[in-house]
Amino acid sequence: MNHKLAVATVSLGWHRSHTLERKIEAAKSAGISGVEPHDTDLNNFAKSHRMARLEAAAAVGKLCNRSNMEIIAYGPFSNFEGEPTPLEGRLDTAREWMQIAHNLGTDVIQIPANDSKAAIGEERVIITELQALADLGRQQDSPISFAYEALAWSAHVADWEESLRVVQHVDRSNFGLCLDTYHVLARVWADARAPSGLRPGGASALRDSVQRFLDSCPPERIAYVQLSDAERQRPPLLPGHPAYAADQDCTRSWCLYGRLFPYETEKGAYLPMDDILRAWLLDKKWSGWVSMEVFHRNMAEESMVSELWAERARTSWDRVVQVLQKHAQQQTTDMQQ
Numbered sequence: 001m002n003h004k005l006a007v008a009t010v011s012l013g014w015h016r017s018h019t020l021e022r023k024i025e026a027a028k029s030a031g032i033s034g035v036e037p038h039d040t041d042l043n044n045f046a047k048s049h050r051m052a053r054l055e056a057a058a059a060v061g062k063l064c065n066r067s068n069m070e071i072i073a074y075g076p077f078s079n080f081e082g083e084p085t086p087l088e089g090r091l092d093t094a095r096e097w098m099q100i101a102h103n104l105g106t107d108v109i110q111i112p113a114n115d116s117k118a119a120i121g122e123e124r125v126i127i128t129e130l131q132a133l134a135d136l137g138r139q140q141d142s143p144i145s146f147a148y149e150a151l152a153w154s155a156h157v158a159d160w161e162e163s164l165r166v167v168q169h170v171d172r173s174n175f176g177l178c179l180d181t182y183h184v185l186a187r188v189w190a191d192a193r194a195p196s197g198l199r200p201g202g203a204s205a206l207r208d209s210v211q212r213f214l215d216s217c218p219p220e221r222i223a224y225v226q227l228s229d230a231e232r233q234r235p236p237l238l239p240g241h242p243a244y245a246a247d248q249d250c251t252r253s254w255c256l257y258g259r260l261f262p263y264e265t266e267k268g269a270y271l272p273m274d275d276i277l278r279a280w281l282l283d284k285k286w287s288g289w290v291s292m293e294v295f296h297r298n299m300a301e302e303s304m305v306s307e308l309w310a311e312r313a314r315t316s317w318d319r320v321v322q323v324l325q326k327h328a329q330q331q332t333t334d335m336q337q
Contacts, residue, residue: 001324002287006034006072007313008226009041011292012306014299020045020060023306024067030310034070036291037104042074053096057103065105072224072289073147073178074101075110081129082120082156094133098144108223109137110147110178113157113166115252121156127169134172147178147223152187153249160184161212167221176223179280180293182230182259183251184209185271190230192237192254197270206272210279219286226293227277227320229269231258243297259294261316263323274323282324292316 012023020041027035037060046056064071077097080090101109111133120126130148137144148170150163157163160179167177186192188209189202199205237243237250243257260269262277280286292313298304 003290006291008036008293010038011294012309015302026306026310030314034072057100061105071106073108073110077111081126113154115154119155130170134175145174149178152183152251180226182228186251192233197232224289228294229260229262229271231268232270263319
């Protein structure tokens with residue numbers, strides 16, 4: 001396995017004492033090689049140091065460089081394609097983001113599929129606007145690439161297959177996929193509203209999804225992969241649950257309330273990680289950055305320090321590696337028989 005481990009800074013704590021400086025040092029101390037700076041963390045850093053965003057990005061870039069920590073992507077650049085506003089105004093915002101990415105020292109911006117209820121769903125509009133964004137990225141003195149992610153609750157591009165279709169139609173070398181285990185498993189296998197935590201037919205749906213990935217996803221289209229598990233909800237995520245919101249998709253409510261690092265079964269994690277991890281990280285022979293990205297209500301607590309989350313991320317990755325190594329060994333044994 002040639003994958004390198006990163007962690008999203010948003011997954012290392014939300015309390016004001018969980019500063020970006022502390023998160024970067026915590027990741028380094030845990031043996032993690034890269035970070036995904038979240039835009040919220042960058043804004044908080046800028047505010048606390050009384051800096052403009054561009055200046056703050058340069059300072060964070062230098063901080064990571066001194067710590068020998070690579071910045072794998074900056075994001076999320078949300079709600080771009082299909083917005084009912086003039087495209088040129090959105091491209092102006094994108095230009096600022098590209099300058100920030102350059103100052104950070106990364107050439108990748110993560111872009112989630114639009115989840116706005118007002119988003120235009122016409123494929124021609126989505127493709128054309130994302131092509132304009134990718135072309136703008138290629139025109140920069142230091143070219144910028146984009147990692148496009150289907151969210152489980154996105155307005156029009158909510159499955160990984162749909163995001164791959166978009167990437168293939170955009171057809172730009174600097175426009176690829178960001179794949180996230182939570183967004184696949186929460187959509188096809190799990191249901192936080194059900195007492196069992198399971199979606200009817202989920203096992204076969206997941207099997208089919210994994211096989212389609214193996215059959216149809218070109219590894220060169222994958223920019224990087226994000227990993228997370230999730231906490232089974234008891235009681236189910238229905239009215240009366242603290243995370244329930246009548247006007248919000250259940251997968252989004254669950255995402256912000258109870259995501260966990262892979263295989264944290266002692267904390268309630270229960271998603272079926274094995275097959276999707278084997279397909280994405282081993283069987284497809286893709287190698288690249290793997291980033292831990294979780295959200296959990298406890299991150300707002302001051303006592304849940306960044307060092308704790310970083311250590312949990314590292315322990316989780318070690319468990320992932322053990323699972324994949326066992327699978328690789330079994331493959332070798334099967335071939336020899």
